[in-house]
Amino acid sequence: MATTRTETGPLIDGATGKWEIVIGMEVHAQVLSKAKLFSGASAEFGADPNAHVSFIDAGMPGMLPVINRFCVEQAVRTGLGLKAQINKHSVFDRKNYFYPDLPSGYQISQYKQPVVGEGIVLVDLPGGKTIEVGIERLHLEQDAGKSLHDQHPDQSFVDLNRAGVALMEIVSRPDLRSAEEAAAYLKKLRAILRYLGTCDGNMEEGSMRADVNVSVRKPGGPLGTRCEIKNVNSMRFVAQAVDYEARRQIDIIEGGGTIKQETRLFDSKKGETRSMRSKEEAHDYRYFPDPDLLPLEFDDAFVARVKASLPELPDDKKDRFMKDYGLNAYDAGVLVAERESADFFEQVARGRDAKLAANWVVNELFGRLNKEGKAIGESPVSAAAMGSIVSLISDGTISGKIAKDVFEIVWTEGGDPAAIVETRGMKQVTDMGAIEAAVDQVIAANPQKVEQAKAKPSMVGWFVGQVMQATGGKANPQAVNELIKKKLGI
C-alpha cells in the first residue's frame, strides 16, 4: 500500500542518525445500529452473556444471513463523510478460520470489492499544521464473539452477544509519521464518525478499536518492513504503542538485525508490544464470495438520499466558524472537535459577540470542564447561562473580571447570571459622576505617581488598577482608562 504523503515527517533520533516512523491504521468501528449486520438480534452493549444471539449468530445448521439495510446506509454515510468513493456494487466474502467465538467457522467480510473506496481525512496537529491522511477503503464485516478464559479452572466460556455485530473496517494509507499524528488521526476519525452518527466512538466499550501498522525508515528511504500491532484501544495507547514499537524496530536495525513481518499484541499494562504470530504462521483465510448473499447493489438515488441527510462535518464547521464568526483556527478547531461542543458554542454565540463567546467557551468553560473531568453534556453552566454572561459583558453590565465571579457562582450554585448580578450588586458602575469621583480621589492621593505617569504614560494602568480596586471592580475599565488619561493630560 503506497503512501500519498510526500514530505518528510517528524524524525526521531537513533544511534546511527535520524529515523522516520511510518504508520498506517486499521480502525474497526462498530456501526451504530439496533440490530446486527446479518441477523435481527440486538446489537446492544452490556447484556447478560448470550442474551442477544439468534440462530444465525450461533451458526446453526441451515441458517442464512440477510443483510441489514440500515448498516449499509451507515457505511455509505461514513464513506461520504470520508469524502470517499462509494461502490454501488460490492461483494461479501467469507473469511475462513476456526475459533470458538466464530460459530460458523467463517467471518462474513468484504475482501476484494469493499462498499467504500478511497477517501481522505484532514488531521489538525497541535501547532496548527494540518495533514491529509489517505483512506484506502472501508468495508463492512461481522464482529466475532468473545472467549472468556477466566470463568472456570479448565474450560473457556463463549459469549456470542457481539458475534455478528456490524463493524466498519476503515483502512488508512501509511500516511502517518508519529505517535502524535496517529493519535490525532484516530481522534479526528472518531469525531467524524460521531458527527455522522455511524459509530459512538466509545473505545472503552470496544466500539472503536485500532490495529496499528508501524515501520521505520531512514528519511526519504524506501518503506521498511511493518509490524501490525493489535488490540490498541485508546488514543493514549496508540501513542504508547507507536513509540514503543518504533524504538524497538530502530534498536533491532541499528543492532544489525532485520525486522520480521509479524502481528504483535499491545500490552497496555506494560506499555509494550509482543509477538503474536509471524507471517509464516499467518492464517490462509481462503476468502471467497459468500454464496448465501447476493452482491450488494444500490443506485445513485440511494447514495444521493444518504448524502442529502449528512450533517455538517467538522472540517466544514470549522471553516464556517472561522468565516462567519471570525474565529481563529485554533479556537474553531477546539470547538468543532465534538459536535456537542460546537452546538454549545453556537447557542452561546447566537446574536452575541462570537469572538467573546468563543473565548469564554474555549478558555473558561472547557478549561474548567477538563480540570474536573466533565464532558460538555455534564456542564453545570448551560449554554443559555454562558450566553447570558457573554451578553452581560458585551453590554457593559459587568466587566470581564466580574464575569469570572459570576461564572464561578453559576458553576457552583447555578442560577440566572442576570439575576445574580442584580441581586448581588455586581453591576458595573456606569455612573460617570461616581467614577470621576473615584478617579479624582486616586489622583489627589498620589501626586508622585502623577508626575511619573506624565513621563511614562504606561503608568496609567496603575491608576486604573487603583480605581478598580476602589470601586470593587465594578467600574467600567474602559471608561476609567479614558478618564484618567484625560485628567492627567496624556
Added chain:
Amino acid sequence: MSKLTDLSIAEAREGLKNKAFSAAELTEAHIRAVEKARALNAFITETPAIARAAAAESDKRIASGTMRPLEGIPMGIKDLFCTKDVLTTAGSHILDGFKPPYESTVTRNMFNDGAVMLGKLNMDEFAMGSSNETSYYGPVINPWRRKGSDAKLVPGGSSGGSSASVAARLAMGATGTDTGGSIRQPAAVTGIAGIKPTYGRCSRWGIVAFASSLDQAGPMARTVRDCAIMLKSMASHDPLDSTSVDIPVPDYEAAMTGNIKGLRVGIPKEYRIDGMPAEIEALWQKGIAWLKDAGAEIVDVSLPHTKYALPAYYIVAPAEASSNLARYDGVRFGLRVPGKDITSLYENTRAAGFGREVQRRILIGTYVLSAGYYDAYYIKAQKLRTLIARDFEEAYAKCDVLLTPTAPGPAFGIGEKTNDPISMYLNDVFTVTVNLAGLPGLSVPAGLNSEGLPLGLQLIGKAFDEATLFRVGEVIEKAAGATPRPQSWWEV
C-alpha cells in the same frame, strides 16, 4: 389397505375430498408400510406420532370443508431439512442428537398446506454422494432388483431414502435436495419423478447447506402431476433467504394441458458422451420419438462447454462445502469428541464425525480455495460456470426445453463404485450442468431396461419455467406408460 399406498397424490386428494377414506386411514397404511420396509433402511427417524396427529387434524379440516392443498398426504422428509424438535442428522454422525429448534421454510410450507410427515429420510452424508452409501446410518436399498437377481442395488443419491421410500410405496411423496443431481438421478434409478426447481424457487432456509450456490430443494413423487402439486406448496419467496427469488409461483397443474404442439425440444449433441450405454442412447431416441409424435419440433442444439461442467462442479461444490461444514466443530451442537485443547477437540470431533467422502470433499474444497490455487481453480471454475450458463441461454434461442437422459446408467450394485470416486462422480454428468446454470430439471420415469430396472429422461427448462417441464414431462410419462411397481420383496 395396501391399495391406499398405491394411490398417487392427486388420487388421494380426490379420495380424501370425497371421503372415500380418511386421512387417518391413509396415514396408517403408510405407517404400516414404513414399519414393514425397514430392510430398505429408507428412514433414519420414523415419526408415527407426528403423522397421526397431523392426520387427525387433516380429518377435522376435511370434515369442516377447509381442506388445504396437501391435506392428509403422507410424506417423507429428507434428513437435510431441519424439522422442529425432530432429530435432523444430514446422514452424518457429527449431527448426533441434533434436534433443531426451528422448522425449515420448505417443510413449514408443506405442513401449513396439510402434509403429514412420516419421518426423516436417509441420505448420503451432507448430500455428498450418488448412491446413498456415504450415510452414517448405512446404505439405503433400492426396492428395484435386476430380473432374476437378489443383488442389492443402490437407490441413487444423495436423496436415496426419498427415492426408495416413494418407489416402495412407503410415502406418497418426499422432499429431496439437488446440488448436482441428487433429486433427478435417484428418481431416475427408482422409476419415479423428481424435479430440481430453478435456483431461488424454493427457500434454502433451514436446509443443512452443502453447496449454497447450487443447493435447491424439490419434490420427488410417483407422477409428474404429484411433483407439480408438491412444488406448488414447497416453493415460496422467503425474505430469510437472500437468494430466494420474489416471483409468483404459478398454478403448475393448470399448465399441464397435455398439449405440446409446436413446442421446440432441443437435443444437445454434447450429451452423447463417450461410452454411453446403448440402452441409454435407445431410451433417449425413444423420448425424442414420443415428443415428436405429440407434435413437438425437435431441434439439434449445442452446449459446447458441457465437458467442463463436471470438473467445474467438483471445484465449486467442495469449495463451498469446505466453508459450510466448518460450523460442525463440536462446540455448540451435535457430536463432541473431547481433546486436550480446542484444536484437538476440533480435530477429534471432525475426524470422528465426518465420513470419508465428506472429508475428501472438505480437503478438495480447502485446497482449491487456498492461497496460490484460488485463481487456478475456483476463479476458473466460476468463469466456466458463466460460460455454461451462456450455452443454455444460446440454446434457448432455438428451443423451449431440452431433452437428455437423466443418468448414464441404471441403478448399480451396493459397493460397486464406492472405491472409485471418479466413476461415482460421473453419475452426475447429465445433471450438474443444470445446477451450475441454476436452471430447473425434471427427471421423468421412462420405462425399464432389459434387466427390468427403471431409467429416466431429463427435461431441462428455462429459468422459472417449471410449468413447461411439468407439461412436457406428463406427455413423456403417458407415452412411456405406467411404471410397474417393484416387487415387495422387502416386506416382513
